[in-house]
Amino acid sequence: SLGKKKAKIIIVGLDNSGKTTLINYLKPPKETLSEVTPTVGFKVESFKQDKINFTCFDMSGQGIYRELWPEYYSEAQGVIFVVDSADKLRIAVAKNELEMMFEDPGIRDRPVPILFFANKKDLPYALTESEIAEQFELDNISDRDWHIEASNALTGEGVTEGINWLGAKLP
Ligand code: GTP
Ligand code: MG
16 A cells, blocks of 8 residues: 555575574564474565565575576565575685676666675674675675675574665665
8 A cells, every 4th residue: 555665575595594584583473483494495475674565585595496596586676695604614605606696687687785694693703794795795796785784583683774774775
């Protein structure tokens, strides 16, 4: 109805980075399952934040399902890319997925905003936002708005701050 903003977004990132846990934090409590399990394929979720009704495609990050991500890029008004800040061994794998995303026509040709969550900030030796930004060479992004927020999806730290940034960038 009038005055109600709607937004369709997509959340991607490697398996185990915390995407579903992040979305669960944003959902109404009664709709949240206590145990989060690896996503199979993808799941469409809804939540309301800062007067925006979000529809979110929660994609599986497992290797065999990553090829599904591009199928939904062109519909998304915004992207959330989640990184496990403590998974240093796979930072190069995550960067490679990010580069492929930027090369996909569904993203390349549309200047949708991108929110990065440097998730699992609570873990020892987690990389900081600026360390991840440096690894991912985010300063080279010049064709769209982007933002990186450190988060703990288990407690919600940083989560609303990040989503509110994204919400403000949406049409
Ligand atoms: P796929 O669906 O397989 O792509 O994974 P996902 O990115 O949705 O990850 P999921 O939300 O299933 O979380 C994976 C594991 O990380 C779970 O055991 C979560 O409890 C844990 N986890 C998520 N966020 C955090 C965090 O901020 N800190 C810590 N310590 N653990 C987290
Ligand atoms: Mg998941």
